[in-house]
Amino acid sequence: MKRWLGRWVPSGRTLVTSVPYVWLLLFFLIPFVIVLKISFSAAQIAMPPYEPLFHWASAQVLQIQLNLGNFAFLVEDNLYIKAYLNSIFVAGVSTLLCLLIGYPIAYSMARSNPSTRNILLLLVTLPFFTSFLLRVYAWIGILKNNGLINNTLMSFGLIDQPIQMLQTDFAVYVGIVYSYLPFMILPLYANLEKMDLTLLEAAADLGCKPWQGFLKITLPLSLPGVVAGCLLVFIPAVGEFVIPSLLGDPGMLMIGKVLWTEFFNNRDWPVASAVAIALLLFLVIPIMYLDRAQNAESAEGARK
Amino acid sequence: MMQGRPWFRMTSLFLGFAFLYIPVASLIIYSFNKSKLVTVWGGFSTRWYGELLHNGQILSAAWLSLKVATISATLAVVLGTLGGMVLARFGPFRGRTLLSGLTTAPLVMPEVITGLSLLLLFVTMEQLIGWPAGRGMTTIVISHITLTMAYVTVIVQSRLAQMDDSLEEAAMDLGARPAKVFFLITLPIIFPALMSGWLLAFTLSLDDLVITSFVAGPGSSTLPMVIFSKVRLGVSPDINALATILVTIVAIGVTIAGFTMTRQQKIKERDAQMALAANQQMIDSLKKD
Numbered sequence: 001m002k003r004w005l006g007r008w009v010p011s012g013r014t015l016v017t018s019v020p021y022v023w024l025l026l027f028f029l030i031p032f033v034i035v036l037k038i039s040f041s042a043a044q045i046a047m048p049p050y051e052p053l054f055h056w057a058s059a060q061v062l063q064i065q066l067n068l069g070n071f072a073f074l075v076e077d078n079l080y081i082k083a084y085l086n087s088i089f090v091a092g093v094s095t096l097l098c099l100l101i102g103y104p105i106a107y108s109m110a111r112s113n114p115s116t117r118n119i120l121l122l123l124v125t126l127p128f129f130t131s132f133l134l135r136v137y138a139w140i141g142i143l144k145n146n147g148l149i150n151n152t153l154m155s156f157g158l159i160d161q162p163i164q165m166l167q168t169d170f171a172v173y174v175g176i177v178y179s180y181l182p183f184m185i186l187p188l189y190a191n192l193e194k195m196d197l198t199l200l201e202a203a204a205d206l207g208c209k210p211w212q213g214f215l216k217i218t219l220p221l222s223l224p225g226v227v228a229g230c231l232l233v234f235i236p237a238v239g240e241f242v243i244p245s246l247l248g249d250p251g252m253l254m255i256g257k258v259l260w261t262e263f264f265n266n267r268d269w270p271v272a273s274a275v276a277i278a279l280l281l282f283l284v285i286p287i288m289y290l291d292r293a294q295n296a297e298s299a300e301g302a303r304k
Numbered sequence: 305m306m307q308g309r310p311w312f313r314m315t316s317l318f319l320g321f322a323f324l325y326i327p328v329a330s331l332i333i334y335s336f337n338k339s340k341l342v343t344v345w346g347g348f349s350t351r352w353y354g355e356l357l358h359n360g361q362i363l364s365a366a367w368l369s370l371k372v373a374t375i376s377a378t379l380a381v382v383l384g385t386l387g388g389m390v391l392a393r394f395g396p397f398r399g400r401t402l403l404s405g406l407t408t409a410p411l412v413m414p415e416v417i418t419g420l421s422l423l424l425l426f427v428t429m430e431q432l433i434g435w436p437a438g439r440g441m442t443t444i445v446i447s448h449i450t451l452t453m454a455y456v457t458v459i460v461q462s463r464l465a466q467m468d469d470s471l472e473e474a475a476m477d478l479g480a481r482p483a484k485v486f487f488l489i490t491l492p493i494i495f496p497a498l499m500s501g502w503l504l505a506f507t508l509s510l511d512d513l514v515i516t517s518f519v520a521g522p523g524s525s526t527l528p529m530v531i532f533s534k535v536r537l538g539v540s541p542d543i544n545a546l547a548t549i550l551v552t553i554v555a556i557g558v559t560i561a562g563f564t565m566t567r568q569q570k571i572k573e574r575d576a577q578m579a580l581a582a583n584q585q586m587i588d589s590l591k592k593d
Contacts, residue, residue: 028406104316
């Protein structure tokens with residue numbers, strides 16, 4: 001490998017590296033610096049609707065105005081705190097539900113015949129290729145008062161009145177679990193599929209019952225997959241906007257919705273930026289953890 | 305050994321896939337409903353498909369979305385392939401950790417944050433250098449590339465990690481320059497991965513609502529934006545018809561791509577193995593001499 005790399009002309013190698021690097025720095029990292037900057041400025045009615053941070057008072061005096069008001073506002077108004085805590089709670093419960101539903105599916109896929117496995121894998125990945133928005137929309141038709149579930153239950157005479165399901169927290173959980181389930185199943189499956197089944201045979205030979213074998217061998221060995229799946233569900237779910245606004249109660253507090261409203265309805269860009277920065281600070285650690293986990297995974301793959 | 309109880313496996317797979325597919329199936333079935341009350345069956349009809357064809361707003365939004373998705377998926381594959389190469393083949397270098405972090409983060413970053421930050425970047429750039437002037441297709445394309453190239457990078461990186469690099473080394477030993485090795489050996493082998501990366505980038509771009517809403521200008525509504533504003537008011541039968549068309553196209557595309565890819569993959573792997581075997585024979589015969 002080294003020999004191969006040694007022949008790379010330094011300039012060619014640098015060029016190949018720099019193209020994606022520069023793109024991501026410019027369009028992904030620098031924007032966050034700008035968000036941080038604008039979260040410290042004051043709103044004004046103009047375009048763009050915020051005051052500049054730096055300002056030449058005279059030829060030699062550069063005034064820097066740091067407005068901490070936006071962050072103070074987030075702390076004082078308990079709407080924001082409530083929205084943060086509620087988003088974290090909803091994302092946490094949804095992640096747990098995804099794990100409870102996704103694990104048996106991934107496990108069953110990994111223990112199927114190799115030929116069936118590929119078809120099942122295709123069936124799990126297919127939802128990635130179908131519109132997320134339309135799949136969430138489908139649940140409106142299923143959950144609403146004269147929707148699929150209520151109509152079915154009423155035609156069988158099981159209920160007289162439709163059960164209110166749309167615009168409840170229940171609908172939001174269904175929507176999140178449904179949309180993010182493949183993100184849980186895929187890393188779990190990748191992990192469980194690699195598992196050395198002779199370990200379980202050995203345990204069985206030594207008198208271990210199947211459920212003990214699962215708890216003592218399969219489950220601990222699959223923990224990296226569990227962690228990756230949970231992070232892939234939890235991180236985006238915290239900032240989810242589409243699902244709570246289509247399926248949830250209009251008054252439901254989710255931080256993604258709050259940010260959206262501040263930006264589009266109140267046109268308060270600085271407060272929207274402060275909301276984004278506060279959310280980002282909370283998510284940086286899980287994102288870094290996920291990156292490390294993925295690198296460990298690919299390094300392991302490379303060694304094989 | 306097939307351990308575990310078959311009934312458990314069958315039940316969990318059946319329930320799991322029912323949960324994943326019943327909502328999509330219900331969308332399709334109700335798209336053929338005559339009644340305007342989407343979920344109350346009023347007989348079979350294809351009238352909503354006809355109405356869709358006369359809805360100018362949806363058609364022009366769909367056209368814009370298709371253009372954006374084609375351009376951004378293509379550029380995302382180019383950038384993502386470079387990124388995947390760098391991460392999988394260039395070994396450790398200064399700044400690698402940051403690059404890998406910048407590839408992982410867009411995958412999970414809540415879209416409201418990415419959308420807001422990109423918009424603020426475009427506004428700032430316009431103030432500083434006057435480009436991009438206003439917001440519209442250009443800003444949407446740039447944002448979609450940034451989002452989808454991360455997915456392509458991950459796909460290419462994991463494909464390269466699985467790939468046996470002895471063919472590349474052999475070509476190098478025979479004196480091929482790195483660029484030639486890449487285009488003649490690496491690229492053909494990872495081509496199926498690039499195809500699925502392109503498809504994924506295309507559908508993600510076609511589907512994105514949140515980031516697009518932030519960076520789109522007043523005159524540039526994409527298909528998801530039009531759908532969202534309609535759907536917010538409740539279910540509407542022509543959206544079911546639209547969903548059915550999109551799902552059908554995607555299902556056909558993915559199935560065809562899946563089959564051709566597995567077939568090509570098998571052929572390529574066989575070729576690669578034969579090449580290696582021939583190489584080994586040659587080395588052995590040289591040794592004998």
